[in-house]
Amino acid sequence: MSIDDARVAELRNLDPNDVTADAADAILADLSELLGQANSAYHTDDAPLIDDASYDALKRLNMAVEAAFPNKKREDSPTDQVGAPVSETFSKVTHAVRMLSLSNAFADEEVVEFVDGVRRFLNIAADAPLSFTAEPKIDGLSLSLRYENGQLIQAATRGDGAVGENVTANAKTIADIPHTLNAAPDVLEVRGEVYMSEADFLALNKRQEEAGAKTFANPRNAAAGSLRQLDPKITASRPLRFFAYAWGELSAPLATHQSKAIARLQELGFQTNDLTKVCETPEEMIAHYTDIMLKRADLGYDIDGVVYKVDDLALQRRLGFRSTTPRWAIAHKFPAELAWTRLVAIDIQVGRTGALSPVARLAPITVGGVVVSNATLHNEDYIAGVGGDGHPIREGRDLRVGDLVQVYRAGDVIPKIKDVDLSKRPDDAAPYVFPDVCPECGSHAIREAGDAVRRCTGGLICPAQAVERLKHFVSRGAFDIDGLGAKQIEMFYQDEVLPIKEPADIFTLQARNAASLAKLQNRDGFGETSVKNLMQAIEDKRTIPLGKLLFGLGIRHVGESASNLLANHYGSWQALTAAMDKSEVGTGEAWDDLLNVDGVGAVMATSLIEAFQNDAERASIDRLAAELTVLDAEVRDTSDSPVAGKTVVFTGTLEKMTRAEAKSRAEALGAKVSGSVSAKTDFLVAGPGAGSKAKKAADLGVETIDEDAWLALIGEA
DNA sequence: GTGCCTCGAGTTCC
DNA sequence: CTCGAGGCAC
Numbered sequence: 103m104s105i106d107d108a109r110v111a112e113l114r115n116l117d118p119n120d121v122t123a124d125a126a127d128a129i130l131a132d133l134s135e136l137l138g139q140a141n142s143a144y145h146t147d148d149a150p151l152i153d154d155a156s157y158d159a160l161k162r163l164n165m166a167v168e169a170a171f172p173n174k175k176r177e178d179s180p181t182d183q184v185g186a187p188v189s190e191t192f193s194k195v196t197h198a199v200r201m202l203s204l205s206n207a208f209a210d211e212e213v214v215e216f217v218d219g220v221r222r223f224l225n226i227a228a229d230a231p232l233s234f235t236a237e238p239k240i241d242g243l244s245l246s247l248r249y250e251n252g253q254l255i256q257a258a259t260r261g262d263g264a265v266g267e268n269v270t271a272n273a274k275t276i277a278d279i280p281h282t283l284n285a286a287p288d289v290l291e292v293r294g295e296v297y298m299s300e301a302d303f304l305a306l307n308k309r310q311e312e313a314g315a316k317t318f319a320n321p322r323n324a325a326a327g328s329l330r331q332l333d334p335k336i337t338a339s340r341p342l343r344f345f346a347y348a349w350g351e352l353s354a355p356l357a358t359h360q361s362k363a364i365a366r367l368q369e370l371g372f373q374t375n376d377l378t379k380v381c382e383t384p385e386e387m388i389a390h391y392t393d394i395m396l397k398r399a400d401l402g403y404d405i406d407g408v409v410y411k412v413d414d415l416a417l418q419r420r421l422g423f424r425s426t427t428p429r430w431a432i433a434h435k436f437p438a439e440l441a442w443t444r445l446v447a448i449d450i451q452v453g454r455t456g457a458l459s460p461v462a463r464l465a466p467i468t469v470g471g472v473v474v475s476n477a478t479l480h481n482e483d484y485i486a487g488v489g490g491d492g493h494p495i496r497e498g499r500d501l502r503v504g505d506l507v508q509v510y511r512a513g514d515v516i517p518k519i520k521d522v523d524l525s526k527r528p529d530d531a532a533p534y535v536f537p538d539v540c541p542e543c544g545s546h547a548i549r550e551a552g553d554a555v556r557r558c559t560g561g562l563i564c565p566a567q568a569v570e571r572l573k574h575f576v577s578r579g580a581f582d583i584d585g586l587g588a589k590q591i592e593m594f595y596q597d598e599v600l601p602i603k604e605p606a607d608i609f610t611l612q613a614r615n616a617a618s619l620a621k622l623q624n625r626d627g628f629g630e631t632s633v634k635n636l637m638q639a640i641e642d643k644r645t646i647p648l649g650k651l652l653f654g655l656g657i658r659h660v661g662e663s664a665s666n667l668l669a670n671h672y673g674s675w676q677a678l679t680a681a682m683d684k685s686e687v688g689t690g691e692a693w694d695d696l697l698n699v700d701g702v703g704a705v706m707a708t709s710l711i712e713a714f715q716n717d718a719e720r721a722s723i724d725r726l727a728a729e730l731t732v733l734d735a736e737v738r739d740t741s742d743s744p745v746a747g748k749t750v751v752f753t754g755t756l757e758k759m760t761r762a763e764a765k766s767r768a769e770a771l772g773a774k775v776s777g778s779v780s781a782k783t784d785f786l787v788a789g790p791g792a793g794s795k796a797k798k799a800a801d802l803g804v805e806t807i808d809e810d811a812w813l814a815l816i817g818e819a
Numbered sequence: 820g821t822g823c824c825t826c827g828a829g830t831t832c833c
Numbered sequence: 834c835t836c837g838a839g840g841c842a843c
Contacts, residue, residue: 323833326833455828461830472832511832516835552838659839
């Protein structure tokens with residue numbers, strides 16, 4: 103059996119938005135045939151005709167075209183075929199402007215602090231006017247709608263903020279979302295919240311129940327589940343709504359002020375929230391918050407707080423962003439929902455660094471629309487009811503197994519224990535004794551002075567630590583090996599024939615499997631294809647960038663960001679290991695060189711050196727390195743670099759990168775980065791909030807440029 | 820020395 | 834998402 107590969111490739115590269123009504127018939131007919139062939143090949147033979155990515159692409163194209171031209175949908179539409187494997191993912195969309203989250207305030211004082219902080223940053227006197235918008239924070243999921251020349255061309259979820267999922271076909275089924283705009287900027291990304299009203303949620307659940315389908319825990323989950331349907335027809339049948347409250351990329355400004363921009367979005371045909379108000383003082387903001395809280399039950403949709411934004415957009419630009427949040431906005435959250443339940447047991451988990459983390463096992467209880475049965479207890483002080491300074495935080499109310507405890511979900515996510523009802527404590531409840539040996543390996547568990555956590559000293563001997571380190575090794579950000587997740591790691595660690603006890607074992611798996619009589623393929627969950635795929639995924643990562651290797655090692659205090667800084671500093675695995683070999687903690691040239699890396703201090707340096715100089719650990723690292731091809735950190739040719747040999751100083755807030763990142767990039771281009779301005783300084787790169795350094799630079803006649811000009815200079819605008 | 824600001828590490832549930 | 838702690842600017 104064969105398939106028309108050329109037509110597959112052609113359709114794969116087709117943008118659904120380019121499909122005209124005239125072309126739709128032929129395309130849907132071809133898709134029906136191709137997907138039908140691919141399906142039957144997949145199910146009846148074991149040899150797929152087309153690769154998964156192509157299959158998913160065709161499937162998505164089919165859905166998109168059907169959504170655009172519902173009347174052209176075929177009787178034999180592949181969308182309706184039962185049992186057809188459906189892609190688990192949407193295609194990815196990189197946001198032109200990152201979708202950030204907001205920092206939170208819980209108490210009124212934090213709102214006052216926020217306003218004070220904004221004034222301080224902008225250098226605005228306490229009595230000078232400064233306005234904020236205040237609007238309800240809808241409890242739904244955020245969506246970014248991209249319009250070009252007035253046409254909706256793409257809808258994307260937030261994802262991790264940088265990359266979201268393409269849900270265009272689904273978003274088009276939402277009545278509140280216009281498909282075309284009049285008199286809009288050529289490029290306009292409208293951002294807002296998709297949500298479901300309480301009435302619609304209840305009705306939907308009733309329908310689901312009658313149909314024997316699963317019901318949703320709350321309107322937010324219902325909205326999220328509905329938007330992420332692979333079949334837009336299902337989304338269309340769900341009563342989703344949309345409030346617009348922000349924007350991303352723009353070819354022309356919407357207005358001068360936040361409040362006016364929102365009004366403009368309303369004129370363009372979007373729903374905006376009518377409880378949005380411009381406030382002049384923190385008192386007014388808090389009064390509006392209280393007002394909204396009182397109205398909360400009657401709104402008909404879920405909200406979880408109030409968002410305040412600096413109204414003047416020019417000021418927003420000056421304030422800029424921290425790494426993940428804007429400085430010009432904050433979410434004032436409503437108090438979390440609370441629930442009482444019984445503390446059934448306290449278990450200890452051992453993490454990759456040996457940290458002993460107590461976890462509360464709870465009698466299942468619904469909190470904030472979700473059934474919770476575990477809660478974090480942080481560390482031993484938390485159970486004892488004392489803070490890090492030894493002072494009581496719950497007046498000595500030590501938690502005991504059997505206690506009635508009050509649970510809430512911090513940030514509406516992580517279950518935590520807020521309080522204990524001592525009057526309901528069983529007579530036989532004994533104080534919890536935190537173990538001083540590791541429950542997994544029996545090694546001593548010690549608490550270093552000033553440290554909040556107790557750690558297992560077993561190191562690599564401890565199976566829990568070894569497994570957690572392996573999980574870290576294969577995790578995203580490190581080696582990221584497809585098909586080798588937490589579950590598989592647990593299994594392979596226990597495996598007697600083909601065990602994986604340390605990272606190097608992953609890369610010898612193929613050879614050992616080939617030599618083994620009891621091959622992988624004979625086990626549960628492993629067929630010929632999955633073994634082949636796993637081996638291929640492992641081979642794909644045998645060549646690895648230096649930074650990822652270093653991060654994968656899981657050395658304490660050396661995270662993703664520090665790993666990349668170190669990779670850039672040393673350049674190659676040889677240089678790194680050579681430096682580690684000759685380093686001495688606390689002294690010497692190699693130590694000084696290490697501490698000179700911006701972002702590396704004594705604690706991290708010590709941890710790094712100790713890991714590389716510990717015999718057992720180093721042997722394990724060397725066994726791993728022997729299996730790998732390590733890619734050097736990208737060293738650019740600095741000979742024609744515009745900043746080679748120049749001395750640069752950064753000051754103020756950098757918006758496009760962290761200071762450490764800026765420094766390492768500048769150094770990669772051959773520049774010298776200094777901490778203070780002097781006559782030798784060639785450039786001062788000044789962000790918002792620059793202070794004394796900018797003045798000094800002006801006095802000395804040093805050229806001062808902003809971040810964008812700097813990026814342009816180094817060719818990364 | 821103090822006070823940000825980030826990063827690292829640990830955690831839950833869908 | 835949160836807490837603690839490391840690192841750095843002032």
